[in-house]
Amino acid sequence: MTYLLRRLAVFPLVLIGVSIVVFVAIRMVPGDSITAMLGTEAGLLTPQQRDALAAYFGIDQPWFVQYGRWLLGLVQGNLGISPTYGKPVLDVILERFPLTLELALLSMMIALVVGMPAGVFAATRNERLSDLGVRIAAMIGQSTPNFVLALLIIYTLSAGFGVLPAMGEFSPLWQDPLRNLGQLILPAITLGFAFAASVTRISRSAMLDVLSDDYVRTARSKGASARSVIWRHALPNALIPVVTLSGIEFGYLLGGAVIVEQIYALPGIGRLVLDAILQRDYALVQGCVLFIAFNFMIVNLLVDLAYVALDPRIRLGER
Amino acid sequence: MVQHLTRKLLSGMTLAAMLGIAAVPLQASAATLHMAWSQDATGLDPHKQTAFSSLRLLELIYEPLVRVDANLQIVPAIAESWQFSADGKELSFKLNPKAKFQNGAAVTSADVKASFERILDEKTGAAARANFLSIASIDTPDPATVVFHLSQPDVPILTAMSDVNAAIVPASEITAGSVGTKAVGSGPFKLDKWDPNAKEVLSANRDWAGGATGVDGIEISVLPDETAILAALRTKQIDFALLNDPLVATLVPKEASLQLNRVPVLAYHVLQLNPSRKPMTELKVRQAISCAIDRQEVLDTASLGEGKVTGPLTIPSLATDPSQLFCYKRDVEKAKKLMAEAGFADGFSATVIGATGEPPTAAAEAQVIQSQLAEIGVKLDIKMMELNVYVDAWLKGDFDMAVALNGGRADPYTMYNRYWTKSGNLQKVANYIDDTLDSQMQQGRAETDPAKRKAIFAEFEKHLAEVSPWIWLYTSYSYTAQQKNVAGFVPTPTGTLFSLSKVTIQQ
């Protein structure tokens, strides 16, 4: 319990660090909200016009004043207003987040459903031909950049078969589950491909480890069947690294998959941040990064807790 | 027979009633046009937005006083007629009595006055203000008449007024300060929903003074990857799309069900030299660069030949034959000679900047130019930057050379006064001016006789190509792709999608 509190106590500290880094970094990038809106036409503005626009975008003060203002808002639970979307930043993020969450969950499901059985199977056939096959497939999976995969999938489906999941307007799960699933399945496969490969590899090696452990050997010598040894004794222990890996990977996916969202035209968190950076929507960049960092830390905490729950031998606080 | 028909009609009506549909005669117009583009609009304030996509969206919602058609001729929009006084210092408009805003109010001269006063107010931050500085005062003798009093003869102002940046917005919205948060225009479509960077939903404005639209609405999706747009066209998910990259656009005609519309646009691809930086300060060095570049080859490689080599004037009615301009035929020997005369026989090093993906051909153009200039000893370093970073450097004039795609206007004065006049707002970017250019521009501004104007600007173009502050390369096409059952779209050199208002979808 104290461990949990201690971990949670670090959260604000890290988030403040993240927010300062983003705040300063994004303002150091040349160009601002005005050039983002007007492009080269910004050169036609008179100094007075520039000032008026700077005041409109809230970038007329030095950065520390802006930061203070932003921090004050944050304390009151207000992340500011996004000039691009004309809405509170949190509203914009929460509109996009369900998609990112769903995509991350789907990819993880694909990864686990494919990866774990494949890994366990390969482990039980250690060094045989089928093991080698699984391992090579997993290696290739891990070595494919996801944007190459995404482009190949789109091209093959549309040019070769004349089909494509509905692009463009995205339907949330609660409105049209079928269409929603149709839209997300390919991106999920794209992201889940390498993910599944990692899961395969990690579950295979974890399984091999456990199978060579003393207690498994004991169970075997006591005459337990091979199947029961694998599923009852070995698997629960082999789960630990799989959970850790999937958790961390899931945490990354919650930060949005910029490139895959870009190619499949999905309005998720990744594209939201990228567009916000390109459009110099400072409040939105700030809010998004904070939101992503927060999620990431929560997921990591949960992973650590799950780790403990699965393996009673580990005491908290050691990591 | 009659009975049969009545019964059929009745049952049809019952069905419609059951489904909650009003009994509208079933026509081809009962359709929504699904459209896609890769970059979304950036805002809804017609006076402030300058991004290509923003203008294309806002042109469907708002109307200026006048419009330019596919031949770049001025045609009525909110105004049904207009007239310059003999001295060119008074411009009066008669408004279309049927013109109505989407909030139901009629468009009056008071709205016109309020809109232009808003543009001229520095607090608004309207970039287009620079085009209207000659407006001294605005009179509204009656609700349907507006008179602009100009401080000096200004013929190009009429063309500037055809831009959606000079759109008429309701005076009430200006007072309420809600221009830009709500879109209330007088154009063919109403904006029902806008989810930035994702989609727009437009519905037909039944009260539009221009008549009925051909479709009930338009749904625009943002598909950031153009390969994905092509895929969506192939699978018939979208009816109509805007394409930027010639590499993708040229694949469209290979599909039997698709049609590619392309039209030469006014925007020009250019290599901007910075004549305030050594050694581009030397006329001969700039001319050498001009002679060393094979414009056709840049076009053939970077844009797969999709376009036309151009001089400074891109407006078809004014442009001259580019082969008559200075060094438009590549001449490496002459270039080397000029370099030697300027004292740079061994060449020099410089950096060329470009914006990533803006235009999509920028990196390719830079690379071809780099290899061409290497032949006269000019060693170029290429720096591709994110668009905003590029714009920042560009506006500060902080570059040796820049590859750019600069926008064109239907009038050469509006197009170039920012660069090639002494008081031009972008003199600090152009960094070159001489008396000849300045006086030619002023003459062209005041001249009302089309033939004389053409002669003035032809001289201007010839001189500009000779002093070579920039190397004009080529104009490309604006591309739209559509399913073959979409009828009635007319592409124009300004890139406007306004004719979507008359487009129909055949069943």
Next chain:
Amino acid sequence: MRTLRAIFAHTSGRIGGFIVGLYLLLAVLGLLGLTPHDPLMQYRIDRLHAPSGTYWMGTDLFGRDVASRLMMGIGQSFIVAFFSVAFAALAGTVLGLAAAWFGRRWDGIVMRIMDVLLAFPAILLALLIVAVAGPGTSTSIVAIAIVYTPIFTRVVRGPALSLKAREFVDAARTFGSSSSYILTRHLLLNLVAPLTVQVTLALAWALLTEAGLSFLGLGKQPPAASLGLMLSDSRNLMETAPWLMIFPGIAIMISILGFNLLGDALRDIFDPKMRRAIA
């Protein structure tokens, strides 16, 4: 030497080692300019030429030889990957050791900073860095190095902490060795194994990240080639000239495969039990 022999005895080590060796050879040849054609030469009459006897892997939009550019690209990508991982490993080792050695307060500070870096999504962090510093080889190196530093810090800190607690360090201390001697000799020796493995795997990741950055137009500047840039340039030509995507795509996959295989082998060789610790 013993390790090398062990790698050779290990099946995936042998394959991985062979692939990495081959790539190193290609990279060096590419960087030295010993390519079939000049990778920057634009043979403009042969633009978008399909693979043939003259151009083994075809030519690109400018008529440049893809095979030569691929060699150059492997060289450039490897430079980015090697330097970024080297910096990350160095910084991570120093920070991790400092955190473990100098007690709670240091540990707290260092690890919180690492938490801040880790909490950023990797591609976003790299994106911000590139946006601030402008794209190019050195920026890519710094960006990728910063992204991976926390991982190395963690890899080093864990074992360092437990080693510090172990008796042999205490023993050394009582025998009067200076503390810097203890650090270098005992700790580093025991860290070589996990570091080597992590470095090999990180190289694979760095190659992928470089490709991702280039895909977003934030990496190597033209006309130089990198695997990622070649891939990203090919995307709108995928249908017109598929070879522009196929060859760099395969090249990048195999290079990552090579590093992964080698990393696996090293892991097996150093300690079969370590699998769990590194996962």
